[in-house]
Structures are given as structure tokens and as C-alpha cells.
Amino acid sequence: MTSIISDSALAASDIIEKTPLERYVAPEKPSLVGMTRAQLADCLAAVGVAPAQRKMRVQQLWHWIYFRGFTSFDDMSSISKDLRATLSEHYTLARPEVVAEQVSVDGTRKWLLRLPGEGAGHDERPHEVECVYIPDTERGTLCVSSQVGCTLNCTFCHTGTQRLVRNLTAGEIVGQIMVARDRLGDWPGATRPTDGVVPSGDRCITNIVMMGMGEPLYNFESVRDALLIVTDGEGIAISKRRITLSTSGVVPNIHRTGAEIGCMLAVSLHAVRDELRNELVPLNRKYGIDELLEACRSYPGVSNAKRITFEYVMLKGVNDSIDDAKALVRLLKGIPAKINLIPFNPWPGSKYECSDWEQIEQFSQVVFDAGYASPVRTPRGRDILAACGQLKSASEKLSARERMALRAMAMTD
Ligand code: SAH
Ligand code: SF4
Numbered sequence: 415m416t417s418i419i420s421d422s423a424l425a426a427s428d429i430i431e432k433t434p435l436e437r438y439v440a441p442e443k444p445s446l447v448g449m450t451r452a453q454l455a456d457c458l459a460a461v462g463v464a465p466a467q468r469k470m471r472v473q474q475l476w477h478w479i480y481f482r483g484f485t486s487f488d489d490m491s492s493i494s495k496d497l498r499a500t501l502s503e504h505y506t507l508a509r510p511e512v513v514a515e516q517v518s519v520d521g522t523r524k525w526l527l528r529l530p531g532e533g534a535g536h537d538e539r540p541h542e543v544e545c546v547y548i549p550d551t552e553r554g555t556l557c558v559s560s561q562v563g564c565t566l567n568c569t570f571c572h573t574g575t576q577r578l579v580r581n582l583t584a585g586e587i588v589g590q591i592m593v594a595r596d597r598l599g600d601w602p603g604a605t606r607p608t609d610g611v612v613p614s615g616d617r618c619i620t621n622i623v624m625m626g627m628g629e630p631l632y633n634f635e636s637v638r639d640a641l642l643i644v645t646d647g648e649g650i651a652i653s654k655r656r657i658t659l660s661t662s663g664v665v666p667n668i669h670r671t672g673a674e675i676g677c678m679l680a681v682s683l684h685a686v687r688d689e690l691r692n693e694l695v696p697l698n699r700k701y702g703i704d705e706l707l708e709a710c711r712s713y714p715g716v717s718n719a720k721r722i723t724f725e726y727v728m729l730k731g732v733n734d735s736i737d738d739a740k741a742l743v744r745l746l747k748g749i750p751a752k753i754n755l756i757p758f759n760p761w762p763g764s765k766y767e768c769s770d771w772e773q774i775e776q777f778s779q780v781v782f783d784a785g786y787a788s789p790v791r792t793p794r795g796r797d798i799l800a801a802c803g804q805l806k807s808a809s810e811k812l813s814a815r816e817r818m819a820l821r822a823m824a825m826t827d
Contacts, residue, residue, distance in 0.1 A: 443504060443505055443506050444457075444504075444505055444506070445505065445506045445508040445509070445585065445589075446475065446479060446501075446505050446507055447479060447507055447508065447509055447585060447588065447589055447592055448583070448584055448585025448586065448587070448588035448592075448640070448643070449585065450584070450639055450643060451472050451476065454472045454475050454476070455468045455469070455472050457504075457505060458471050458472065458475075460504070461500050461501065461504050462500075463497070471493070471497070473648075474490065474492050474493055475490075475493075476646075476648060476649055477492075477648065477649075478490045478492075478493075479507065479649070480643065480646065480648075480649025480650050481602070481648065481649050481650075481651075482601060482602060483592065483595055483596065483600075483601035483602075483604070484507065485507050485509075485596075486502075486507065487499075487501045487502045487507065488502070509593045509596065510527040510528060510529050510543075510586060510589040510590065510593055511527065511528040512525050512526070512527060512528075512593060512597070513527065513528045513542065514526040515597065517609060517610045518794070520611075520794055521549045521610045521611030521612075522546060522547065522548050522549070522794045523546070523547040523549075523597070523598075523610060524544055524545070524546045524547075525544065525545050525546075525547075525590075525593060525597065526542055526543075527542065527543050527544070527545060527589070527590065527593060528540045528541075528542055529541045529542070529543060529562070529582070529586055541562045542562070543559045543562050543582065543586070543590075543626075543627055544559060544626060544627060545557065545558055545559060545590040545593070545594060545626060546626065547594055547598065547618075547619070548794050549610070549611045549612050549618070550611075550613060551613060551614060552613055552614070552620075553613055553620045553621055554598075554612060554613045554617070554619050554620050554621070555619075555620070555621040555622070555623055556590070556591060556594050556621070556622050556623070557623050557625050557626045558587060558590050558591065558622055558623070558624055558625075558626050559582065559587075559590065559626030559627035559628055560581070560587060560624055560626065560627070560628040560629065560630040560632075560633045560636070560637050561579060561580065561581050561582060561627060561628025561629065561630075561632065561633055562576075562579060562580045562582065562627065562628070563576035563577065563580075563627060564576070564579065564627060564628045564629055565579050565629070565632065566629050566632075566662055566695075566696065566697055567696055568662060568682075568684075568694060568695050568696070568697075569693060569694055569696075569765070569766075570684075570694060570729060570758060570764065570766050572761040572764070573627045575763075576627075579628075581628075581632070581633040581636060582628070582633065582636060583636055584635075584636040584637075584639035584640040584643070585640075587636060587637060587640035587641075588640045588643050590626075591619065591650060594619060595618070595619060595650075598612060598618040598619065600617060600618040600619055606618065619652070620652070620656060621652070621656045621657070621658075622641075622644065622652055622656065622657045622658070623657075623658045623659075623660065623680075624637060624641075624657075624659040624660060625658070625660045625680070629661065629662055629664060630659050630660070630661060631659075631661045631667040631668070631671065634670060634671075637659070637675075638670075638671075638674050638675050641654075641657060641659075641675050641677060642675070644657070645657065645677075654675070654676045654677045654678075655677075655678060655720070656678075657675075657677040657678060658677065658678040658679070658680050658723065659671055659675070659677050659678070659679060659680065660680040660681070660682060660723075660725065661679070661680070661681060661682065662682045662695050662697050663681060663682065663695065663697055663698065663701050663706045664697070664701070665701040665705050665706055665709045668706075668709040668710070669709065669712065669713070669714065671713075672713045672714030672715055672716070673714050676714070676715065678720065678722075678723070679710070679713055679716075679722050679723070680722070680723040680724075680725055680754070681706065681710060681722060681723070681724050681725065682695065682725045682727075683703075683706075683724045683725060683726055683742075684725070684726055684727050684729075684733060685698075685703075685733050686703070686733075686738055686741040686742050686745050687703075687741075688702050688703050690732070690733060694727075694729075694732075694733070703745070707745065707746075707749065710722050710749055710751075711748070711749055716749075716750055717750055718750045720750070721750040721751055721752045722750065722751050722752070723751070723752045723753075723754050724742075724746060724752070724753050724754065725754045725756055726742065726754065726755050726756065727756045727757075727758050728755055728756065728757050728758055728768060728769035728773070728774050728777070729758050729766045729767070729768070729769065730758075730766065730767040730768060730769045730770065730773070731767075731769075732766060734769040734773050734774070734777055736776060736777065736780060738777070739776075739777045739780035739781055740780055742781065743780065743781060743784035743786065746786075751786065752786065752787055752788075752789075753781050753786045753787075753788045754788075754789060754791055755774060755777065755778055755781075755788060755789070755790045755791065756790075756791045757769070757774060757790065757791070774790055778790055
């Protein structure tokens, strides 16, 4: 769990600042990126494309936007010149603006993206959101945000301390994946970056986790629409089994997640008793552990081949005793489950410490002996504040000193 940060890595991880925040102007024309087929058809109708042609034109646009990743209408060779001109008069193919890209020593990349403020007025301050890419030899996982900030205030989570909160649109959620594929050269024929690790296969992004900023099930419709675009076989085509949505336990939307999206589910459990979970995950006061686990038991499609992941953050002296581990396996009995132990990632001002490594190993052994795979999630990208629970966008920026303090913490654990 040691993270060594060299001087050159710090230099490599530095930031490209584009438009200063004060001079940001919200885009005037709508972008087609992130639109569903039905929305694309409406956009075509609005510029006068005849009803009989719309279905075919939607197919073509879909291919160029989501399969090829084109950023200009001019290159869409199957679409007539006139229509290309009309489209570019009224729409763009813009993605969220990348304000900063940081590359960690371990290859993790974090992008800070700028989005229009609510109401998208010109004098409105823009919002910012983060998106993280975690490469491995065989797979590349993109951690996507669903909200700017989060309303839920889990006591160990940095995102929960951010004041400014709004839901992202489906387009802004898909936009994160589009930006990441642009930056990684993850489109047919594009060039991969040379300054970091990418997996060896055809695709840089093989998996998606809705584990960035925000509670995805408090923005259900947009998350659903976005994920249905991402899984569409004629576009980005990432399988539903390779998409995991993590929730802190918004029980009423758990069933809908299985029924309407069909992706894998992860539940942030973190405690085995309501009393402690009420404190760590305050949403537990509304939907307690029993109710949450009941929703998991009846998650559509749950089976041994499609298990629910239970996330458990390891907080020293708080939830990491051997008795807690035993209670955890008792609690999950009968649910097809995986248990993911997450070493707590510190952030400036956090009141917890990460459990000692030995304690994590002993805890993990109890879980393993009970028949569960119990991988400990290796913290990735701590040096660039990209690890679980560290995301917090510049809507309330960390001072340089806070960042340094965090880097120092990551170096010494
Ligand atoms: N809101 C959703 C998804 C985003 S958080 C949820 O809570 O599930 C993604 C995961 O990171 C959750 O399991 C969350 O509990 C965990 N997490 C939050 N802060 C953390 C921290 N400081 N260290 C380690 N994991 C953390
Ligand atoms: Fe929100 Fe998840 Fe953080 Fe809790 S852990 S504050 S639900 S992002």
C-alpha cells in the first residue's frame, strides 16, 4: 500500500489549464453528444429532415458519434453535404471541456471537466466534475461521476463535503466517457497516449464504474439513459456486465436499476450495525440495513454468476474488528455476494484513519474463510487525489498546501 511519488511523476502529473473560470462562456449550440436515438430524431426533425429519412439518418449519426467518435460533421461521409452544413449550423459534437488532466505515477488519469452552470446563462459560474481512468494489464476502468458534489454527507467521503450540488444530464455522463476515449485514443484508428499505461487489448476502456462523484440513484433517469447509450451494441458497446453502479443504499431505486438498466450492482455497506451505519452513511436512517439487504436479495438477475458487490471501507478502530468481519459474513448469508474491502483514503480534514494493513488482512481472511472472494481494493491515484472518496471538484478548490499535505499522507502510509 505504499505510494512512491518521484519528482518527475509530480511534474508529469501537472495541469493544463484552459479557459480561466471567469472567462468561461456556456456553449450556444446544443451538442448531439449524449443524445438518445429519440432525441437525435427530434433534432433532425427540428432542422427539417423528412420523417421518412429520420430513422436512417439517426443510424448514421449514431455510428459517427458513438462508434467512430467523430468530433466534426464534415467528416461524416455517408451524410449529404447539405445536411452536414445544416447540422453544423445548429448543433455541435462538443464534449465537456477538459480543464485539467493529471497522470499518477501508477498510470491512473484524472480529468477535471467543466460544465455549464445551472440555467447555462453566460454569466453563470460553470460547474466542474471529475472522472478517473484506472488502467491495468487486461482491463481499463473508467470511474464516472453522476452529480456535481453529493447531498449525502457520508462522514468518510470527501465528495460529501462539497457544497455545490447538481445532477448531471445524461449527455454530461456520456460526455465523460467520450472525453476519456478521446484522450486515450480509444476510437477505431486513433493513437494511444505514450505517457502512461493502457491495457494490451483492443479497447482502453473495458469497464465502467459509476463510483465517481455523486449518488447515481439520486439521479436515476439520467444515469439510466446514459448507460443505455453506452451499452448500445452499435455504438460504444460496453457490456452491461462490465458496468457497475455503486449506491449508498437508495432502496426505492435498486429494483429499477436491475430492471431498467440491467448493470451490476455495488452497495456501500461499510457497517454491520444500524447504529454505526447511521453515523457513517446517514442515509441509513431512512433505509436501514435490513431493508437494504432485502432489496439486494430481490435485485433483478442476481445469481452466483451475477453477484452483488458489497463495499466496505476499512476505518481503523471503527468498523474493522474481527467481530465485525464475522457479523458481515452472517449478514450476507444467502445473498450472492462479493465483498470488496476498501482501504480508507484520507483527505485533508478527514477524521478517520485507514485500518492497519495487518488488520485488513485478518479481516479479509475471515471473509475469505466464509467462502467469499475478498479482494482488497488497491488504492490507485492517491497522489492526484483520484482514489475512492477523494474526488471533490474545484467548485471548491483545494489549496496547494492541502494537496501537498495529502500527497505527503499518501507517501507515508
Ligand atoms: N455515492 C455512491 C458512489 C460513489 S462513492 C456510493 O456511495 O456508493 C464510491 C465508493 O467510494 C463508495 O463505496 C464509497 O463509500 C467509497 N468511498 C467514499 N469515500 C471514501 C474514502 N475516503 N476512502 C475509501 N472509499 C471511500
Ligand atoms: Fe455521496 Fe457516495 Fe460520498 Fe456518500 S460515499 S457522500 S453517497 S459520493
